[in-house]
Amino acid sequence: MVKRARGRGTLASLAAELGVSRTTVSNAYNHPDQLSAQLRERILAAAAARGYPGPDPMARSLRTRRAGSIGVLLTEHLTYAFEDAASVDFLAGMAEATSGSESSLTLIPAGPSETDASALVGRAAVDGVVVYSVAQSDPHLAAARARGLPLVVCDQPKDVIDLPFVGIDDRAAIRPAARALVEAGHRRIGILAIRLERDRHDGPVDPAVLPGAALHVQRDRVLGALEEFGAAGIATECVPVITRHINDHANCLSAAREMLTTHPDVTAVLCTTDSMALGVLEYARDQGIAVPRELSVTGFDGIRNALIMGLSTVLQPNRAKGAAAGRMLLSLLDAHLADQPPAGPPPREILDTSFHAGTTIAPPGR
Structure with missing residues (x-):
């Protein structure tokens, strides 16, 4: 006669076999501090022998009203x-x-x-x-x-x-980067930013739409920089602003290309993310444009790669x-x-x- 293999254990069957309550078995997994070390080890050893993986997290969430x-x-x-x-x-x-x-x-x-x-x-x-x-x-x-x-x-x-x-206060945070460019003598400055609206737009930004842009993080960074430029006597309506909907490597590189080919007179590019700034540095290197001798660049975030490369940037925590x-x-x-x-x-x-x-x-x- 073939002996039937013992089925997989459950919390109830394990508790009955060990002569303890189901709460005690549950505590061995969820609240081990409530059991002695010897009792917990005995429960876990018996559970391993029976193939019992522990209390069902779905059942526990229903009981405690927490998903964990x-x-x-x-x-x-x-x-x-x-x-x-x-x-x-x-x-x-x-x-x-x-x-x-x-x-x-x-x-x-x-x-x-x-x-x-x-x-x-x-x-x-x-x-x-x-x-x-x-x-x-x-x-x-x-x-x-x-x-x-x-x-x-x-x-x-x-x-x-x-x-x-x-x-953070994005509008105030960007100002030191913009001020550093102005104090270095720059007057022809471009701005690269990521999306200002939920709907996709890649390319130049109409200055008239900036104050009402839905995504205030990028909006405030751009407006904060423009305010700093305006205070220095720069005509802000002449500052080119170019955006990309997605802040990945390919889009950051293409934004840099667009800025520096459509506005070859800019001497500095202020970026509202470090990813954008790294795109500018890569494009400038590939085109033989020396940074900072021929082009100044600033970023925003303070990510590790940017700091390693010596990027002038806003550090946010x-x-x-x-x-x-x-x-x-x-x-x-x-x-x-x-x-x-x-x-x-x-x-x-x-x-x-x-x-x-x-x-x-x-x-x-x-």
């Missing part, structure tokens, strides 16, 4: 989160803040052209959401708000007074920004689970920036 995860809503393709250095630093800060909180991170990648916002955000199994840099009218933000979960906005939109916010957003969301989540009403207005945290002089600014030489 925090969502990060990115209005970019998923690859961007791993390729863009500033985003990588931000996510590292989020991971740092949530370490030890029993909450994992779930990326919700809403690409810049995605439209099915309610389905994408609605099916994410998360306890709260950090919305990372979207327009105020973005449907993904509306879908996240509709879920009624704790929510923190990072970077933008900054003017929604009933939402918690973490970010991307990692600290992610950590601040994570801590704020966890605090809101604790209050939400305890059914505590909000105490006062939503929290807001504005982080400091600084300017790194670098080696890519010199008096005009073209």
Whole structure:
């Protein structure tokens, strides 16, 4: 007679076999500090022998009303989160803040052209959401708000007074870079920026649309630079502004090419991201244009590669920004689970920036 193989164990069968409660078995995995080391080892050894992997996380989430995860809503393709250095630093800060909180991170990648916002955000199994840099009218933000979960906005939109916010003062942060170019003697300066609107536009920007641009991070950086140039007597309506919808290598390089071929008289290029500035440095090198002797360049972000290359750039605390957003969301989540009403207005945290002089600014030489 063939002996039937013993089936895979369950929490209930393991508890019955060991003569302990199901809570005790669960604690061996979820709250080991509540058991003696000997009892926990006995439970884990028996579980391994029976092929029992541990409590079902789905069942636990139904019981505790927690998914055990925090969502990060990115209005970019998923690859961007791993390729863009500033985003990588931000996510590292989020991971740092949530370490030890029993909450994992779930990326919700809403690409810049995605439209099915309610389905994408609605099916994410998360306890709260950090919305990372979207327009105020973005449907993904509306879908996240509709879920009624704790929510923190990072970077933008900054003017929604009933939402918690973490970010920087972009308009003020860009000014030292613009001022450094002016003080070096530059008067023919171009600006490269990433998207100002949700709808795709690659190319020159009409100065008349800048004040009403939906994406305020890039809008404020461009306007802050133009204000600095205007204060120095530069005709701001004559400063060329060129954008790219996607902030990747190919688009940054093509933006540099467009700027320097359609405006060959510029002696400096101010960029609203380091990725854009690195594109300018690469294009200049390939064309034999010496930086900074023939062309000055500034960036914004302070990513590692930019600093290694000596780029003159604005340093923003991307990692600290992610950590601040994570801590704020966890605090809101604790209050939400305890059914505590909000105490006062939503929290807001504005982080400091600084300017790194670098080696890519010199008096005009073209």
